[in-house]
Amino acid sequence: MSKIxxxxxxxxxxxxxxxxxxxxxxxxEVLVVSxxxxxxxxxxxIWVGIGxxxxxxxxxxxxxxxxxxxxxxxxxxxxxxxxxxxAETKSAYVKIKYVTGEEKGxxxxxxxxxxxxxxxxxxxxxxxEGLNPGTNKAYSVCTYSHAEHAWHALDDLIQQMKQGxxxxxxxxxxxxxxxxxxAAFEYILNVEQELRRHNVRDQAEVIWIANEFQLGDFGMDxxxxxxxxxxxxxxxxxxxxxxxxxxKWILGAGVNKIEDGIAHYETLDGEYKSxxxxxxxxxxxxxxxxxxxxDKNNEDITEKLFKGFMLVDADYTAKPYEEWxxxxxxxxxQNPSYKNIFAPGIAFxxxxxxxxxxxxxxxxxxxxxxxxxxxxxxxxxKLVADNIIDTINGxxxxxxxxSLGNMGAACIASAGYGMTKGSGVSITxxxxxxxxxxxxxxQGRKLGKxxxxxxxxxxxxxxxxxxxxxxxxxxxxxxxxxxx
Amino acid sequence: xxxxxxxxxxxxxMNPIIQFFKFxxxxxxxxxxxxxxxxxxxxxxx
Ligand SMILES: Cc1cc2nc3c(=O)[nH]c(=O)nc-3n(C[C@H](O)[C@H](O)[C@H](O)COP(=O)(O)OP(=O)(O)OC[C@H]3O[C@@H](n4cnc5c(N)ncnc54)[C@H](O)[C@@H]3O)c2cc1C
Numbered sequence: 001m002s003k004i005x006x007x008x009x010x011x012x013x014x015x016x017x018x019x020x021x022x023x024x025x026x027x028x029e030v031l032v033v034s035x036x037x038x039x040x041x042x043x044x045x046i047w048v049g050i051g052x053x054x055x056x057x058x059x060x061x062x063x064x065x066x067x068x069x070x071x072x073x074x075x076x077x078x079x080x081x082x083x084x085x086x087a088e089t090k091s092a093y094v095k096i097k098y099v100t101g102e103e104k105g106x107x108x109x110x111x112x113x114x115x116x117x118x119x120x121x122x123x124x125x126x127x128x129e130g131l132n133p134g135t136n137k138a139y140s141v142c143t144y145s146h147a148e149h150a151w152h153a154l155d156d157l158i159q160q161m162k163q164g165x166x167x168x169x170x171x172x173x174x175x176x177x178x179x180x181x182x183a184a185f186e187y188i189l190n191v192e193q194e195l196r197r198h199n200v201r202d203q204a205e206v207i208w209i210a211n212e213f214q215l216g217d218f219g220m221d222x223x224x225x226x227x228x229x230x231x232x233x234x235x236x237x238x239x240x241x242x243x244x245x246x247x248k249w250i251l252g253a254g255v256n257k258i259e260d261g262i263a264h265y266e267t268l269d270g271e272y273k274s275x276x277x278x279x280x281x282x283x284x285x286x287x288x289x290x291x292x293x294x295d296k297n298n299e300d301i302t303e304k305l306f307k308g309f310m311l312v313d314a315d316y317t318a319k320p321y322e323e324w325x326x327x328x329x330x331x332x333x334q335n336p337s338y339k340n341i342f343a344p345g346i347a348f349x350x351x352x353x354x355x356x357x358x359x360x361x362x363x364x365x366x367x368x369x370x371x372x373x374x375x376x377x378x379x380x381x382k383l384v385a386d387n388i389i390d391t392i393n394g395x396x397x398x399x400x401x402x403s404l405g406n407m408g409a410a411c412i413a414s415a416g417y418g419m420t421k422g423s424g425v426s427i428t429x430x431x432x433x434x435x436x437x438x439x440x441x442x443q444g445r446k447l448g449k450x451x452x453x454x455x456x457x458x459x460x461x462x463x464x465x466x467x468x469x470x471x472x473x474x475x476x477x478x479x480x481x482x483x484x
Numbered sequence: 485x486x487x488x489x490x491x492x493x494x495x496x497x498m499n500p501i502i503q504f505f506k507f508x509x510x511x512x513x514x515x516x517x518x519x520x521x522x523x524x525x526x527x528x529x530x
Pocket of ligand 1: 013034036043142180183346347373377413
């Protein structure tokens with residue numbers, strides 16, 4: 001009998017738990033530890049943030065589902081890692097702290113045979129002075145409660161605009177090293193469309209602010225894609241959409257301080273500037289959770305497990321951009337020091353960025369951190385689960401591999417909500433991490449498999465995916481037929 | 485606002501009948517990219 005402990009019940013933790021439970025016999029225990037009682041389909045937070053969906057449409061409680069499916073669940077936070085056990089607890093364990101109910105505050109040691117760290121990112125608002133969702137007129141859509149809060153503020157502003165107020169709306173990244181530009185891109189297009197729907201578009205100045213060097217970088221160094229019969233850069237596509245929608249942009253901006261209605265930022269030219277606003281949605285930096293790890297003698301071994309995020313089978317040797325290679329990226333998400341620990345999704349430490357790193361004249365690093373979207377999070381979680389199952393069944397070696405350099409991703413960016421008025425920018429990328437050796441003439445990507453489309457069908461597709469993935473997450477009949 | 489998308493292109497983008505077929509085409513194309521598999525990169529750059 002094996003015990004598999006999964007930390008986190010986001011996309012990757014939940015996918016791993018579901019597959020493990022489906023494929024492993026009942027004698028093996030699957031235990032999920034996560035602080036949130038709900039599963040949330042994060043991509044639809046965009047629509048909560050414009051008031052077109054309620055948060056209860058994008059979430060469901062985990063405990064009843066896990067009970068029904070025979071997955072153990074503890075609503076708690078992991079605090080420390082003890083991969084060798086210690087004098088008291090002989091086998092490997094993690095320390096957890098309950099966050100709710102009668103047990104709130106209680107600490108418990110949870111032993112494991114296999115550990116999947118799927119704790120995603122820490123939303124590091126504290127890395128930008130004054131950036132705290134709901135204060136200084138700046139909001140976030142990173143969680144459903146943040147998104148609800150953002151909608152209340154935006155709705156309030158729209159009502160004021162209906163009375164004649166002129167407003168400035170600023171959307172983008174809230175830190176020089178933020179990632180997840182795609183989510184901010186979706187939000188700005190959705191907000192712009194809602195302003196038109198409410199007939200207040202003329203009263204608003206809508207501005208994109210980002211740490212990207214070029215529009216459409218998305219933390220992936222941009223993509224060269226087929227668009228109809230043309231071959232286009234993602235920067236050209238986004239520029240076309242922004243100009244058409246009357247959205248202005250500020251690029252190469254490292255936001256470093258937020259005051260009431262003012263965003264201060266540094267540019268790549270080394271200038272310090274600021275932009276005023278009436279409503280802002282700024283994506284924070286994503287960081288590791290700051291976990292600590294200890295060996296059996298209680299010596300600190302954090303550097304064996306973490307480099308911000310968790311260390312896995314990547315090549316972490318520091319090298320210049322020109323020497324980055326697709327082979328640097330991990331394939332199995334296994335920790336090199338402790339072979340029974342894995343970190344899929346956002347929880348693993350990337351070897352380096354994907355976008356070319358850029359530094360301002362003052363030495364501040366201003367460029368996107370690498371994104372890890374929902375699809376690769378799900379795929380990496382499933383392959384980790386499959387490797388654990390194989391190992392339990394006595395198979396030698398890890399046979400399931402999935403490097404971001406040999407994996408495609410579909411990004412269906414919502415550009416506005418509505419069954420007849422909605423729109424989506426659908427972009428697929430293959431591979432996610434460019435392979436310049438394999439595809440030297442097309443900026444590291446395979447054309448045909450890297451394409452873009454704009455239109456109503458994109459909205460329908462995004463909505464269809466919303467329902468399909470919630471169905472899948474609820475583990476309804478034949479859920480496993482829906483790919484990650 | 486600068487009109488960067490022509491009227492005919494906009495019609496194409498927002499026409500529900502055309503877009504219905506686009507929806508099917510997109511779903512298949514995305515499935516092919518997604519279900520096209522994944523793997524490692526280190527052995528023979530496979
Ligand atoms: C607004 C927004 C829109 C997005 N839109 C898209 C999109 O359209 N398409 C797409 O592909 N991707 C999208 N993404 C990205 C996608 O949401 C992420 O890639 C995905 O959620 C990553 O999954 P994960 O499981 O690694 O991390 P998360 O989903 O962040 O899950 C982490 C889990 O760990 C738990 N946790 C945290 N700390 C602890 C702890 N100490 N102990 C135990 N558990 C802990 C959390 O509660 C959570 O359950 C979007 C992201 C955002 C913010």
